[in-house]
Amino acid sequence: MNVPVEAAKPRRKPLRLFVVILAMLAALAVPAGLYLPDFGLRWGVTKGLAEMGWSQASVNQARLSLWKGDIAIRGMQAASALGEALGIDGIDLNFRWKPLLDRRVWLEQVSLDKAEVVLSRDGAGWRINGLPLPGSGKGEPAQASDWGYGITALTLTDSVLRIEDGALRVVVAVERLDVRDVQSWNPLALASLSLQGRINGAPVDLRGTFRPFAANLDFTADVDLRGLDTAPFAQWGGLTGWRGALTSKVRLKGDLGGKADMAADGRIEFSNGAIPLEGNGQVRAKSLIWQGRLAWANGLKAAGTLEAADLSFAQGLAAIAATAVHADLTRASMDGRAEILEWSGSLSAKGWDMTMDGLRIRHGQLAWTGDTYLNLSAKAKTLFQAKGKADGAETVIVSGPWRLAAAKTEAEGEFAHERPEGLLPPLAATMTLNVDGLSVHQGDRQWLAADQARLRGLELSPKAVTLARLDAKAVSALARDKLYNPRLRAGAVTLERLRVSPQGDLEVASLSLAQPVLRLNRDHTGLQGFNDLKDKNAPAGGDAAMPRLALGQLHVNGGQVEFRDRSTTDPVRVSVSNLALDMAAIDSAYPERDSSFTLAAAIGAAELSAQGAVRPFQPIPGLDAKGRVRALDLPQLSPYAADALGVNLHTGQLDAQVAMALREGKLDGRLDLVLSRLTIAQPDPNAPLAKQADMPIETVLDLLRDGQDRISLAIPVKGDLDNPNFDTSDAVNQAIGGALKSTVFTTLKVAFPLVGLIGLVLDEAEKPVLALQAVSFADGSSQVSEPQAESLKKISGLLAERDGIRLNLCGVAVTAKDGPVLRSETSFLARLKAMMADKDREELAQIHRDRLYRLAEARAVAVKSWLVGQGGIDQGRLFTCRPRIDDVDKAAPRVDLVL
Structure with missing residues (x-):
């Protein structure tokens, strides 16, 4: 029997199960892929902060894209047990997967926003917001890692970095910070940096490059910084006070x-x-x-x-x-x-x-x-x-009481500071120096001033000051502020080979003065400008040696001396001109040596000359000299005769030959004097000379005169300098001889064809004398005008025709005529003082009378100068009288020409 076979059934259940499982995995994978990385990132960040010591940490948002390599964190907050806080508003970064295969962490883009970080030193290490940095403490050093990292771009915005190191406090307010191309595995790779923000409130803009992993951190940066306070950084660096x-x-x-x-x-x-x-x-x-x-x-x-x-x-x-x-x-x-x-x-x-x-x-x-x-x-x-070369303006150098000032200086050479020795300044120099507007003061005394000074070969050191040559122009010396003007002025000064030692010794090879003017004003206190040269604070009679003064050659050319003496009853005024002086071998270290000299000068129309040798540095200065005086008018010296003898010299000229030696205070010499046309004013009967004489003074003088109205005397001089002995036996013999010859008067008879020029005038003794027509002057003037010049031409013609005529030129000032003119020239301040005090009125009156005398004297000098210069008359025939003041109101300002 055939039994049917049953067909095989397919296996669908396992496949269905696999599909279901895949579907479930897929369903789970999608949300896991979307959400688990974010949760894991947030958990990992929180866990990491906790392990670093931040006990309280939170993250509001965290996003991780494994496929794109993106990480974003928002609202990260952390706090430590120490109270330190860390806050970052946002972090964004991109990373690459591929470099991880080479053990490198490469961050493509990192962005931080609103971060606040405190970096503080803790001993030898550092802390960030209170937590120690790994490897920065005292423990074992961190092991070198074989991993590398790199950052393509790091951006930090709106953040604050605080740095604390001891007393140092630095606050960096970052508006924007960009760091690019950082590569730890390539030390030579250049990273770039740019920063905009503020450092301790000072704006800063920085852009540059650097090698952060090189053995030596080299960098290049353009920095724009404005107003940064450097004190905190200097103190941190040990520079206290910076x-x-x-x-x-x-x-x-x-x-x-x-x-x-x-x-x-x-x-x-x-x-x-x-x-x-x-x-x-x-x-x-x-x-x-x-x-x-x-x-x-x-x-x-x-x-x-x-x-x-x-x-x-x-x-x-x-x-x-x-x-x-x-x-x-x-x-x-x-x-x-x-x-x-x-x-x-x-x-x-x-x-x-x-x-x-x-x-x-x-x-x-x-x-x-x-x-x-x-x-x-x-x-x-x-x-x-x-x-090098230095140019200065308004220069002032002060050393102790000494003050050197210059309007302009030019110096070129070598200069150095050295420790001072003695009197010299703490300078060493080899230079040339040009100075304009130079002045040297000691206290209120001005020792020297010059419009220009040129110094060549100047060498300074604490051991000595040497100078090859000095040329100065418009030089003045010896003045006192608010007391008196410079006593000495010179148009030019040349000095060669000077040396000054620390002890003040001064050596000069040659000194030349051109057109110097020396002013000597004498009163009851002495010579103004010279009597106060000695330091009042210096110990009297001290044993301290004076500094050496040595001068090889002294040359003076075209000099002038203005001498004024107010110590006499009437002031004396003598002006020396055309002074020429040469001296040699002046040295205070050898006081016994002779210093040779020659001298020539003029006083008005008079001529003076002398030569010989002096020894100025001996305890009592020594002298061996011969001199000559020709045609010196004596009336200008009348105040000395008045004070010493009680007589005034009315007219007269002096010619003299002098030979004199002075050794150790002993005088030995001879005076050969010739006094021409000497007359005196009516003497005071109580005058010393009148009391000592056995006959009238006029008679004595007449006995001494020769037939040419000259008195010739030869007087030997011996004895001590303080008490000289003048041998007048020659004068006595001459007077006796004159009496025996009965030559009391010599009458000069001259026929005058110009009768209109002759008249009578009263001399100083109120006696009528024969005179030519007076030369009149304008009120207050001593200038010879054209009408007066015409009169003087006639007089010079008369004198030229008759050699025997001699004239006394007697200047007269009239109080009523000349006084108002001179008074108007008196300063307003002086007149105002006179109105305020009797003493000032008396002083002003005396000054006014002195000016009248000077005006009268100037008129006589002007007439004499005209007759000598324009008329060609020998000055030996012209004699100036003692100036006179006429108080008669109707009198005329004039010069009387007395025969």
Whole structure:
């Protein structure tokens, strides 16, 4: 029987189960792929922060895209048990999978926003928001990892980084920070950096490149920084007292390896700065502006321009200050301790003021070109050395009581500071020097002044000052502020080969004075300008040796001496002109040596000459000399005769030959005198000479006269200088001879064809004398006008025809006519003082009368000068009388021509 076979059934149940499982896995994989990475990332970040010590950590959002390599974290907050907090508003980054195969973590893009990080030092390590950085503590150093990491782009925005290291507090407010191309596995790879933000409130913009993993961190950056307070950083670096605000726009290049080399090129400004130096020294400035290149390599090197305002330096006894400084430096360097500064270039300054070892040098303006070396160390032996050219304006140099001022100076050579010795300043120099407007003061005394001075071959040192040559113009000396004008002036002065020692010894090979004017004013106190030369504070009779004075040659040409003596009853005025003097071998170290001299001069129309030798430095000065005087008018010396003898010299001229020796205070000499036309005013009967004489003085003089109205005397002189003995036996013999010959008077008979010129005048003794017609003058004037010149032509013609005629020229001032003119010329201040006090009125009246006498004297001199110069009359025939004042109101200002 055939039984049917049952067909096989298919296996569908396992397949269905596989499909169901796949579907379930797919259903689970999709949400897991979408949500598990985010949860895992958030969990991992929270777990990681907790393991780092952040006990409280939270993340609002976390997104991880494994396929794209994207990570985003939002609202991350963390806090430690120490109370430190960490907050980042957002983190975005992209990474690459492929580099992981090469054990490298490559972040394509990292973005951080609103992060706040506190980086603080903890002993030898650092903490971030209170948590130690790995490998930064005192434990074992972190093991080197064979993994590398790189960042294509890192961006940090609106974040704050706080750095705390001891007293240092730095707050970096980051507006935007970009770091690109960081590769830890390639140390030579350049990473770029840009930062915009603020450092401790100072705006900063930084862009550059660096090698963060090189053995020496080298970098290049363009930095724009404005107003950064440097004090916190200086204090952190151990520079206590350093302060100032830093503004810069520079390109920086550096290598922060072992030597920490760095260079900057651009503009750097340091405002309100103070830089401390060793030994309590300091450099201060309101502003320092540098434009150029700076390089630091165990010291500073620079080239560029520097401008400073209110600059000052102080170190020990040295100080420098200036209101404004501008320097162009071709080369400059400073050591690592900021104590030694060297530079080449030019410098200009205003208000320059330098002090060192008691010497102070000020310049209103200063310009310098050359090489300079400064050593600001407290232990430095030399503060500065320099070589170049300096131009100064309104220069003042002060050393003790001495003050040297100059309107303009030009100096070129080598200069250095040295420790002082003796009287010399602490300077060493070899230079040429030109000075305009020079003055040298000691207290209120002006020793020297010159419009121009040119010094060649000047060498200064604490051992000596030497000078090859000095040429000066418009020189004056010996003045006292508000007391008297310079006693000596000279048109030009030339000095050769000068040397000054620290003890004040002065040696000069040659000294020449051209057109000098010496003013000698004498009163009851002595010679003004000379009697107060001695230091009142100097010990009297001290044993201290005087400094040596040595002068090889002295030459004076075209000199003038104005002598005024107010110690007499009537003032004496003598003017010496055309003075020529030559002296040699003047040396105070050898007082016994002769100093030879020759002298020539004129007093009005009179001639003086002398020659011989002097010994000025002996205890009692010595002399061996011969001299000659020709045609000296005696009335100008009448006040001396009046005070000594009680007589006034009315007319007279002196011719003299003098030979005199003075040795150890002993006189030995001879006076050969010729007195021509000597007459005297009516003497006072009580005068010393009148009392001693046995006959009237006029009779004595008449007995001495010869037939030409001359008195010739030969008087030997011997004895002590304080009490000389004059041998007058020759005069006595001459007087006796004159009496025996009965030649009391010699009558001069001359026929005058010009009768209109002859008349009678009253002389000083109120006696009528024969005279020519007087020469009249305008009120208050001593100038010879054209009408007076015509009269003088006639008189000179008469004198030329008759050699025997001699004239006495007697100047007369009239109170009523000349007085008002002179009084109007009196200063308003003097008249006002006279109105206020009797004493001033008396003084003004005496001054006014003295001026009348001088006017009368000037008129006689003017007439004599005209007759000699224009008329060709021998001055030996013309005699000036003692000036006279006529109080008659109707009298005329004039010069009487007495026969």
